[in-house]
Amino acid sequence: MVASCGLPRVGPTKREIYAGSVQRQGDAFVVSVNDRVTRATAVQPALGFTEEFKRAGLVGSDTIRPGDTLGITVWENVEDGLLVNEGVSAAVLDEVQVDGAGFIFIPYAGRIRAAGNTPEAIRRIITQKLDVQTPDPQVEVRRLAGDGATVSLVGSVGAQGVYPIERPTRTLSTMLAAAGGVVIEPEVAQITVIRGDQRSKVWFQDLFKHPEFDIALRGGDRILVEEDTRAFTALGATGAQARLPFDSPTLSAVEAIAQVGGLQSSSADPTGVFILRNEPADIANMVLGRNDLIGAQRMVYVLDLTRPNGMFMARDFAVRDDDTIYVTEAPFAQWSKVISALTGSLGTIGSVATAVDTLGGN
Numbered sequence: 001m002v003a004s005c006g007l008p009r010v011g012p013t014k015r016e017i018y019a020g021s022v023q024r025q026g027d028a029f030v031v032s033v034n035d036r037v038t039r040a041t042a043v044q045p046a047l048g049f050t051e052e053f054k055r056a057g058l059v060g061s062d063t064i065r066p067g068d069t070l071g072i073t074v075w076e077n078v079e080d081g082l083l084v085n086e087g088v089s090a091a092v093l094d095e096v097q098v099d100g101a102g103f104i105f106i107p108y109a110g111r112i113r114a115a116g117n118t119p120e121a122i123r124r125i126i127t128q129k130l131d132v133q134t135p136d137p138q139v140e141v142r143r144l145a146g147d148g149a150t151v152s153l154v155g156s157v158g159a160q161g162v163y164p165i166e167r168p169t170r171t172l173s174t175m176l177a178a179a180g181g182v183v184i185e186p187e188v189a190q191i192t193v194i195r196g197d198q199r200s201k202v203w204f205q206d207l208f209k210h211p212e213f214d215i216a217l218r219g220g221d222r223i224l225v226e227e228d229t230r231a232f233t234a235l236g237a238t239g240a241q242a243r244l245p246f247d248s249p250t251l252s253a254v255e256a257i258a259q260v261g262g263l264q265s266s267s268a269d270p271t272g273v274f275i276l277r278n279e280p281a282d283i284a285n286m287v288l289g290r291n292d293l294i295g296a297q298r299m300v301y302v303l304d305l306t307r308p309n310g311m312f313m314a315r316d317f318a319v320r321d322d323d324t325i326y327v328t329e330a331p332f333a334q335w336s337k338v339i340s341a342l343t344g345s346l347g348t349i350g351s352v353a354t355a356v357d358t359l360g361g362n
Contacts, residue, residue, distance in 0.1 A: 014269070014328050027298055029284070029297060029300065030300045030302060031302065033302060033303050041279075041301070041317070045230075047206070048210075056215060056216045056218065057216055058216045062119060063118060064122065065115055065116075065219065068098045069098070069144040070143060071096070071144050072093040072140070073090050073140040078134060082130065102115025109130055119142060123139045126141070150164050154224055154225075156184045156189065157179045158179055158182075165219060171215065171217065173207050176207075176225070185227075188246065189225060191203075205249075229245075230246045231322070232246070232251070234256070234259075237268035251319045253314040253317045263327055264327075267329045271304045272302075272304075276300050277320060277324070278296040279298075279299040284297040
């Protein structure tokens with residue numbers, strides 16, 4: 001009678017999961033985790049900048065680009081010079097804008113190409129052009145803050161916006177610092193740099209662990225700071241049943257179980273910890289020791305925490321994005337439910353009988 005009613009439970013039993021295996025005419029491969037399986041499935045997202053990004057050298061902080069602003073001062077040795085009026089020692093040209101074609105205009109010197117030159121090179125060009133018109137001119141050229149070479153920062157940074165590449169901010173880490181740093185947990189922060197049609201991503205912490213990832217920036221770079229979007233689902237006899245994000249670049253089965261509050265001590269079966277995922281064909285073939293599988297395969301990995309090295313296996317087995325961790329209930333928990341259902345039913349029958357007798361006596 002109890003069986004026909006169906007006992008409440010958190011999910012399928014071990015026997016029902018094994019019944020769906022390929023070995024029993026199902027569509028999923030059920031595999032016990034061992035050292036070989038752990039090595040074959042230890043595939044994590046390989047984040048890191050490509051060689052094209054890493055080989056790019058630092059941008060010269062003094063190189064003038066279209067959009068930059070220059071400050072120019074000219075001293076002349078005559079009282080009534082070309083640019084200097086009587087009683088004035090120098091002519092100051094503030095905020096001379098480099099146009100889109102890379103040129104500036106200086107009175108009596110004409111149109112001068114500034115883009116690609118340094119302030120010193122521009123100084124020599126202006127001096128040479130003015131020297132034939134006024135004796136021994138003295139010229140000073142300064143690069144002011146401009147937008148000739150800029151990068152855009154968006155996402156989880158202190159202050160999103162467009163920032164110029166200047167001497168202190170020519171690398172990725174220094175530019176992030178100028179924008180107020182990342183405002184999410186560093187362990188799950190990912191940095192994506194988009195340069196033209198190239199895109200590359202790195203973990204934020206790797207910028208400091210691996211100096212070669214602190215790449216030089218280029219004008220027009222777009223930098224996106226975002227939180228890791230990977231997540232796994234925990235079901236069954238665990239402390240919590242939920243979909244949870246990864247809290248570190250790598251996550252083991254033990255860490256994932258701990259993240260949901262561990263196993264329920266009153267009902268969990270430590271011999272029935274299952275990890276379900278769709279495995280790429282190359283990894284599935286490696287795990288199963290074959291080479292004929294094509295396309296993603298349904299894989300069920302089984303962890304037995306009661307084995308002598310079961311905890312080590314769970315510690316070494318890597319959880320991946322979209323994995324489902326399911327912990328079955330122990331047989332004793334099901335038996336306890338049967339007893340509770342029976343005793344509860346008998347108690348109810350006894351109460352009804354007592355009530356009937358009482359009413360009959362009245």
